[in-house]
Amino acid sequence: MSATTSPNLTLEAFLKLPETKPASEYINGEIIQKPMPKGKHSRLQLKLCNNINNVAENQRIGYAFPELRCSFGTRSIVPDVAVFKWSRIPFDADGEAPNDFLLCPDWTIEILSPEQSSNKVIGNILYCLQNGCQLGWLIDPSDRSILVFAPNQQPQLLQGSDRLLSLQEIDLNLSVEQVFSWLKMQSM
Template identity: 60%
Template sequence: MPATVEWFTRSTRGYCATRSPHGKETMTATTRLITLAEFLQLPETQPASEFIDGQISQKPMPQGKHSTLQIRLAETINDVGFPQKIAYAFPELRCTFGGRSIVPDIAVFKWERIPFDADGEVANTFELAPDWTIEILSPDQSQTRVTDNIVFCLKHQTRLGWLIDPDEKAVICFQPNQLPDVLRQPEDSLPVPDFLDLRLSVGQVFSWLKLGQRF
């Protein structure tokens, strides 16, 4: 689907987060027509906003459990993926593809799929789906919307999706052409991409919430 296709907001629940001249973030309900191209011209918001089916929605403000899992998991992935340039985990990276512009909590890319500028620096614009998308549920966040984004990734080039539910101490794992797995026993082994030499169990991931030893 071309990036410039016009989408209509289909619901009055669409919100447009904008920054006023005084720097204060305001949320205004919108039913106006907006294109992906127009969305990408808007200033970034904090937390990030996503463009999905013509609607703009802002991610929730990360809280303690979310932040803890996000940084710890990204570090863990980069500890095994970075030294040999196998893969890299980017927290809060905007990925624009298939008509959506989304910001997974962690987007993991195999090294050869990371776009670099001519000068060898990581590009600013990622117009591709991650190899592994990781979302961490926040209180009051719509799990249906998060699920929708993960399934959307999997229908593109993503091979693995995790939906981490800190309240339930469960991880729902999505892989192409199969039912999701709901893993919630501490000893359950979590699937990781085969390009990473990484073993993680459900219990290990949620033990990070206690901020114990790094390893």
């Protein structure tokens, strides 16, 4: 993650800048570029979005967006997966998802990359919770654990057969080991 401090840059001015690849986030007056996703990260991100959407989209309960810019409060962040309850998706007049999401996700999921600072990522999750988010996951592929955050509660470190908490409306029913089993793409 590389950071650039722009002392007079506002959130509004940041949002007018061209997008970068990988995405940059605006946090506490700093522009911080996220690391380029690699194989394990991409695989987990896609499988999470697919599994959540398989349960939630057809019933119009919610939707998981990969790499969606969410701008709210004083930050503009790009969670690896941003899940919104259906009723909170700001559809446009044509019933399509808008380009700009100027609100906090209901559930934010981050997949830690080796070159990322866990505290900066946790800082984004906590900021989301302080602004109305109901759930946060920090997935750490290196030690096969998932740190689960809920408002006004201590984080829970889950591993192995521990069942994962999802939004109440989304009956995901996953264990930590099931999530990490998605990394295995060839049978042994």
